[in-house]
């Protein structure tokens with residue numbers, strides 16, 4: 001059902017995205033590394049899960065944000081190794097892993113201590129499984145959080161991935177992320193100090209639906225639940241929510257439950273407000289000025305100088321360098337985009353809510 005508000009995992013549950021699905025599938029089959037980008041709520045996790053289900057080899061889904069939260073702000077190598085083991089055991093076919101002698105997975109002649117398996121050992125094990133069961137893909141959702149892996153900003157994991165890239169042909173990786181700039185920074189393909197510097201990878205972008213598809217999405221969704229909704233209301237909904245599937249689903253679901261356009265819109269905005277409030281709290285932990293900057297932009301201050309005046313009026317002096325750095329971060333976290341010298345909030349519903 002399209003209006004089911006949970007992330008989808010079967011092909012028939014998602015609307016459109018045929019092209020993206022095929023590109024992602026091709027990435028899983030042929031590339032050592034595939035990067036799936038797109039803003040929040042556009043449908044990355046759903047597309048990733050659906051594609052992993054369609055994938056012929058063995059696909060493992062890991063949510064880096066969840067691991068980060070569960071670890072209280074870090075991802076320890078042992079936890080990641082254990083998570084991968086659990087997923088494999090959950091797949092049923094790999095019961096032999098529970099009693100495995102760790103020495104026996106030593107494929108590259110590297111000496112490993114029996115009690116602790118390193119991430120490299122796991123990658124070698126997976127590559128071995130890939131030989132027997134078809135290709136193995138490790139898919140990290142919200143992978144920008146992997147920068148909290150280990151003590152060196154995720155560098156140890158990247159080194160392992162670089163090793164896999166060069167030496168383990170049956171193991172592939174997918175990274176997705178809503179904070180596109182942070183994800184690119186983490187992977188560091190363009191950064192000579194990154195272990196992955198210079199590697200080739202496939203990139204797939206999930207974009208908001210264009211107008212026509214957004215309307216079609218709502219029409220098909222309403223048809224599924226047997227609701228007749230006037231065209232004029234569908235158009236008005238898309239005016240307010242744009243083509244972001246997460247908001248369209250929320251609206252459709254609420255309309256279905258309440259039977260009223262106004263009620264559905266109200267609940268959708270309410271729910272969006274709650275979600276955004278939580279995300280802002282997360283941002284404010286990094287710097288309290290982020291909210292001020294976002295609010296400045298939302299109320300129509302698009303130029304650097306006007307943003308600075310607003311932030312200083314509300315929050316005291318800030319240096320030019322600091323403001324520039326915070327704006328750059330907001331771009332990297334996909335809250336804000338810069339166009340011909342002007343800053344804009346990317347998601348129009350977020351903009352509306354920030355305006356208050």
Ligand code: ADP
Nearest residue numbers: 005006014015040041042043044045046245246
């Ligand atoms: P992201 O991972 O990009 O933040 P999700 O995959 O979590 O986005 O999707 C957000 C919401 O939108 C979920 O409720 C999901 O069910 C819905 N959704 C996203 N894309 C589609 C689609 N193509 N068809 C139907 N529902 C979708």
Ligand code: MG
Nearest residue numbers: 044045046141
């Ligand atoms: Mg997601």
